[in-house]
């Protein structure tokens with residue numbers, strides 16, 4: 518059985534009941550795809566140089582994000 522649990526921040530997360538014992542339940546809150554091997558087929562549509570800040574940070578900044 519799966520259901521949605523809501524955290525304090527309002528984010529919903531799918532959890533799965535893995536065991537029921539009396540009035541206690543055990544849930545697995547891992548993402549449903551956790552542990553699976555995923556294969557993606559992608560097309561590269563554009564390549565650009567990294568910005569100085571991206572190179573410094575070692576990751577991509579999207580939508581002008583500065584983090």
Ligand SMILES: [Zn+2]
Nearest residue numbers: 574578583584
């Ligand atoms: Zn950054």
